[in-house]
Amino acid sequence: MSNRFSAISLGLLALLSAEGRPAAAELLQATAGEQGLYSVRISEQLIVRRIGSEGTSIDAPQSSDLYSLRPTAHGWVAGGHALTDTGDADLLLVQQFEGQLEMLPLPDKGAGMLRGQPVVLVSGGGLVGLAWVEGDRQSDLQVWAARWTGSEWGETEPVSGPGPGSQLALAGAVLEDSSWLLVWTGFDGEDDETLFSRKVQGIWSTPELVHSDNQVPDITPALVALSDGAVAAWSWFDGSDYRIKTARFDGQDWTVNEAIGGKGSVYPTLVSTELGAQLLFHSVSPETWTVVEVDATGLLSRITSLPKSTRSRPLLLGPTSDEVRFAWPSETGMIDDASIRNQPWEPLR
Amino acid sequence: MRLAVRFFLRGVLIGAFLSAPASGQIFRWLAFGDSITAGWSDDINPSGGYPGRLENDLGCTPSTCQVVERGLSGETTSEGVTRIRQVLNNSGPDPYDVALIMEGTNDIFQPNNISNVSIPTIMFNLNQMATKAEKAGTEAVLASIIWLHPGGQHGTSRDQLVENLRNRISSSARTNSRLFADTWSRLCPDGQDQHGHSQNACFWNHDHYWLNGGQPDVVGHPNSSGFRMIADEFFALIDSSPVPGLAVPSTPSGMINDATPILTWTKESPALASWYQVRVTGPGGTYFQTWVKASQVCSGSTCSTEVTPSLDDNSYAWQVMSRNARGRNGWSSQRSFTIDTTAIFDDGFESGDTSAWSSTVQ
Numbered sequence: 001m002s003n004r005f006s007a008i009s010l011g012l013l014a015l016l017s018a019e020g021r022p023a024a025a026e027l028l029q030a031t032a033g034e035q036g037l038y039s040v041r042i043s044e045q046l047i048v049r050r051i052g053s054e055g056t057s058i059d060a061p062q063s064s065d066l067y068s069l070r071p072t073a074h075g076w077v078a079g080g081h082a083l084t085d086t087g088d089a090d091l092l093l094v095q096q097f098e099g100q101l102e103m104l105p106l107p108d109k110g111a112g113m114l115r116g117q118p119v120v121l122v123s124g125g126g127l128v129g130l131a132w133v134e135g136d137r138q139s140d141l142q143v144w145a146a147r148w149t150g151s152e153w154g155e156t157e158p159v160s161g162p163g164p165g166s167q168l169a170l171a172g173a174v175l176e177d178s179s180w181l182l183v184w185t186g187f188d189g190e191d192d193e194t195l196f197s198r199k200v201q202g203i204w205s206t207p208e209l210v211h212s213d214n215q216v217p218d219i220t221p222a223l224v225a226l227s228d229g230a231v232a233a234w235s236w237f238d239g240s241d242y243r244i245k246t247a248r249f250d251g252q253d254w255t256v257n258e259a260i261g262g263k264g265s266v267y268p269t270l271v272s273t274e275l276g277a278q279l280l281f282h283s284v285s286p287e288t289w290t291v292v293e294v295d296a297t298g299l300l301s302r303i304t305s306l307p308k309s310t311r312s313r314p315l316l317l318g319p320t321s322d323e324v325r326f327a328w329p330s331e332t333g334m335i336d337d338a339s340i341r342n343q344p345w346e347p348l349r
Numbered sequence: 350m351r352l353a354v355r356f357f358l359r360g361v362l363i364g365a366f367l368s369a370p371a372s373g374q375i376f377r378w379l380a381f382g383d384s385i386t387a388g389w390s391d392d393i394n395p396s397g398g399y400p401g402r403l404e405n406d407l408g409c410t411p412s413t414c415q416v417v418e419r420g421l422s423g424e425t426t427s428e429g430v431t432r433i434r435q436v437l438n439n440s441g442p443d444p445y446d447v448a449l450i451m452e453g454t455n456d457i458f459q460p461n462n463i464s465n466v467s468i469p470t471i472m473f474n475l476n477q478m479a480t481k482a483e484k485a486g487t488e489a490v491l492a493s494i495i496w497l498h499p500g501g502q503h504g505t506s507r508d509q510l511v512e513n514l515r516n517r518i519s520s521s522a523r524t525n526s527r528l529f530a531d532t533w534s535r536l537c538p539d540g541q542d543q544h545g546h547s548q549n550a551c552f553w554n555h556d557h558y559w560l561n562g563g564q565p566d567v568v569g570h571p572n573s574s575g576f577r578m579i580a581d582e583f584f585a586l587i588d589s590s591p592v593p594g595l596a597v598p599s600t601p602s603g604m605i606n607d608a609t610p611i612l613t614w615t616k617e618s619p620a621l622a623s624w625y626q627v628r629v630t631g632p633g634g635t636y637f638q639t640w641v642k643a644s645q646v647c648s649g650s651t652c653s654t655e656v657t658p659s660l661d662d663n664s665y666a667w668q669v670m671s672r673n674a675r676g677r678n679g680w681s682s683q684r685s686f687t688i689d690t691t692a693i694f695d696d697g698f699e700s701g702d703t704s705a706w707s708s709t710v711q
Binding site for chain 2: 114117169185219
């Protein structure tokens with residue numbers, strides 16, 4: 001099963017329109033550093049690229065998007081979605097293996113007509129599983145997963161089961177101990193909360209709250225594995241505005257930290273680095289892009305903010321000892337040197 | 350003398366934070382939202398969008414009224430919750446009279462085929478925006494968002510969300526006594542398609558949507574015809590009720606011994622106001638001025654609100670102004686009262702003013 005994508009590309013103008021101006025749009029970054037891995041959609045092309053090298057252009061099927069991207073020992077693997085020949089949306093799973101681009105088969109569906117937000121789970125240098133959300137409607141999504149043997153998919157496993165509302169914004173990672181950890185937003189009948197489930201020795205734990213229950217939205221979580229656990233970040237409504245909450249998972253429990261970020265801090269992402277991770281989000285007031293350094297133990301140590309001149313998400317070129325380097329891809333997907341901005345770290349109080 | 354100085358300082362202090370009398374101010378609608386509010390895809394009047402058309406429909410002149418466009422391309426409701434406060438705070442000396450809030454398209458339109466934010470959270474955010482507007486003394490009007498272009502990316506699963514959101518906004522507006530502008534139904538009425546099948550018009554009629562380089566615009570930006578229809582929807586809603594008449598101040602009047610009196614007035618007839626502004630003036634200027642929502646302070650034809658913080662002993666006058674989404678009337682006639690907290694009895698007992706008494710016996 002090694003189908004090279006045939007190109008049809010039509011509907012990839014979307015985010016250009018959402019932004020209201022043409023630009024390199026919709027950045028997805030997996031890792032930072034000199035060989036940092038990212039994807040960018042430019043006009044009709046999906047491009048996966050390593051910082052400082054030529055990228056792989058995916059002539060993607062119509063209306064394709066990538067949702068998750070991870071490096072592997074032999075290249076990378078990405079999950080997204082595409083329209084099928086019948087016009088329905090389904091998952092898209094693609095990997096680059098020693099320079100060759102392959103479309104991988106998809107796991108069996110769970111119980112829904114609609115599925116998306118696939119999270120590729122990588123361990124030991126290769127794909128080991130996939131998690132996604134699925135339901136008949138966007139309002140009744142559940143979390144599902146399946147194990148990849150290297151050549152085929154295992155049984156489709158229900159992770160969350162049905163809830164009082166939708167379960168979405170899925171993120172996940174494989175931890176050092178090979179357990180799988182997923183976080184997502186689940187509606188509890190009153191408001192959205194951040195939930196998690198962990199698969200240990202083949203058994204998924206009952207979904208639980210990452211944080212204590214509250215009556216305000218907790219939305220759009222991100223997750224990254226660290227050497228000894230993981231860190232999650234999400235947006236939490238503080239009674240007036242959204243701020244960023246983070247929590248460290250030590251293998252047993254979550255420890256939730258004080259909220260950070262300016263007013264209107266939303267859409268956090270976590271990018272793996274050699275030393276840990278970097279948390280990136282943007283704020284409405286002050287209008288900034290903010291990066292927080294997460295060390296290997298999950299502690300938030302340093303922070304820096306850059307005034308926001310564009311809504312386009314920046315690339316993080318990797319930490320130096322003193323500063324963070326922001327960059328924006330050009331319309332070719334390459335890093336535009338003129339766009340690079342260096343911001344000094346400051347201690348996080 | 351000490352008392353007089355206190356009065357003066359208080360008048361200056363409070364007056365500095367209060368708006369000038371609103372009767373002379375132009376009436377302003379705030380158009381708050383994303384690129385659709387910003388008029389981004391208006392192919393006839395670039396960046397004109399619906400606010401400019403609505404302002405024209407409302408017959409505004411520079412001295413009478415204005416529709417202020419504050420749309421931001423790409424904004425989601427989670428961001429709008431914060432930005433709307435900035436916009437409201439930067440309204441100038443007076444609050445906007447009405448906020449037309451139409452946002453949520455960018456929440457539903459996310460990369461990938463499934464939205465990252467749920468409808469309950471979008472609804473939560475919209476209600477937060479409306480509440481912030483109301484706290485600023487601005488009437489909040491919630492609008493449904495229009496369909497994402499059915500011929501574009503993601504097809505109907507997104508449009509189910511848009512319809513779901515529309516229904517929730519409608520319900521929430523009813524519950525919270527807010528006006529609801531149904532732009533969704535305006536652009537996409539139920540009807541029959543070209544084959545005679547019962548079908549929502551937007552399944553087959555894309556006449557009001559913008560084409561991006563000849564292709565369907567997947568975000569669902571309207572074209573000039575679509576903007577015309579959005580303006581029509583807002584205008585029909587706003588113009589469905591005439592400007593309310595004058596409300597009638599009732600109590601207090603005369604001598605009272607309550608430093609935080611409850612101002613009571615009778616609704617105008619016919620009762621058309623959705624909001625009232627009340628103010629208390631005295632020798633030092635304006636001591637109390639606030640906008641209150643009729644549904645929260647009125648019962649039957651009577652409305653009331655308490656003056657806080659407390660007033661010092663002195664003589665005051667108070668008035669009320671009625672407003673709805675179409676406009677506001679001038680200040681009502683004045684009622685005057687004098688606070689004497691040293692008086693033992695209320696209701697003019699010590700001054701001999703028996704006007705508030707139900708009966709007197711000689």
